[in-house]
Amino acid sequence: MAYKSITTFVSSAAELEITLPPAIDFAERQDAHLSACLLGVDMTPAGGFYMGASPLLLQETLERAQADAESLEAQARKKLDRSGLRWSAESAVVQFGGLPGLVGLRARFSDLVIQVRPYGREALPTQEAAIEAALFEGQSATLIVPETGLGPDFGKRIVVAWNQSNEALNAVRRALPLLKQADLVNIVVVNPPVHSPERSDPGGLLTQMLARHGVRAEVSVLAKTLPRVSDVLMRHIADTSASLLVMGAYGHSRLREAILGGATRNVLENSETPVFLAH
Structure with missing residues (x-):
């Protein structure tokens, strides 16, 4: 077995800057295809807005998540274009409660998922949720990378x-x-x-x-x-x-x-x- 299909899930610009470079590095070492899934996450509680709230509020949160996802996709494409890899990038909008289903579906058809370390001052709840979804719902092996990247001696x-x-x-x-x-x-x-x-x-x-x-x-x-x-x-x-x-x-x-x-x-x-x- 070799790692030929690698996936990463990103939900913020800060996470993109940390996650994508080591994902590209690893994919180049393995001569693999890298799929980047750029997420706009609606953090509205599972119960939605309280009864009587304007539907415009719900529409606004969804539009904001869509804009975030599209912005991340544009940034990711610029980085991937310079890599020389075989790659794909797509944006997706999801409510936080639906994140495990979306990540799990994509992760289960990957040889490996690469994510940044999910704890720290700048970490988001979506980072830990994506890792757990890849492991449990996706049944995928997952490589967790620190902020410093893989390092020159990775895997020796x-x-x-x-x-x-x-x-x-x-x-x-x-x-x-x-x-x-x-x-x-x-x-x-x-x-x-x-x-x-x-x-x-x-x-x-x-x-x-x-x-x-x-x-x-x-x-x-x-x-x-x-x-x-x-x-x-x-x-x-x-x-x-x-x-x-x-x-x-x-x-x-x-x-x-x-x-x-x-x-x-x-x-x-x-x-x-x-x-x-x-x-």
């Missing part, structure tokens, strides 16, 4: 967060084209369970599977010496100068992670390294 040293879950295994399978191109893949197991089926050889079966694909992989078993598993992962990434983290997304429910936190949310909030996710 990769850390795989391995906890034997279905989500982690799916992420490894979807990331296989990148793993095969890497100089070194480091499978990281944090505090392996004592009674796990892999207790005698943590990560051994995964290493064996990857070796048959020509992937150079090694295993690091780490103690949870910091409060969160995500902290251990990010410290290890820094210590080994890794340029990509591959991990399963949302092993717990999205609601639980939103309220109590979790490895996926904590990594996305704090990582300065690109993160490859699959659910």
Whole structure:
């Protein structure tokens, strides 16, 4: 498998400036087609306006969303025209509550979705919603890029967060084209369970599977010496100068992670390294 159909979803001019350059960079590296979906999002609450409100107000919000989408499409086309890529760009207007359906439909026919990190001072609610929609409704692997972009060493040293879950295994399978191109893949197991089926050889079966694909992989078993598993992962990434983290997304429910936190949310909030996710 190769990444030949890549999609990105953008809903603001600031997000466009951060998201499109690394998406173009990645598509060029993979000789892939890049589809940019430029969104005008109507943030009207799901219940709409209160009874008796003028229909002109609803029309105004829709027209504003349409204008935003068309403006973003024009900006995106200028950038893509200069890239030399095979590309397409289209604008779409959607209410915030309908965003998962629109993103999911387009993401499910993509090999990979590329989005910017969804947390920070300038982040919009649509950014997190688009990522979750791509992962859940679209069942697409998603590459989350920090504001600094991919970096010159992207994909040379990769850390795989391995906890034997279905989500982690799916992420490894979807990331296989990148793993095969890497100089070194480091499978990281944090505090392996004592009674796990892999207790005698943590990560051994995964290493064996990857070796048959020509992937150079090694295993690091780490103690949870910091409060969160995500902290251990990010410290290890820094210590080994890794340029990509591959991990399963949302092993717990999205609601639980939103309220109590979790490895996926904590990594996305704090990582300065690109993160490859699959659910």
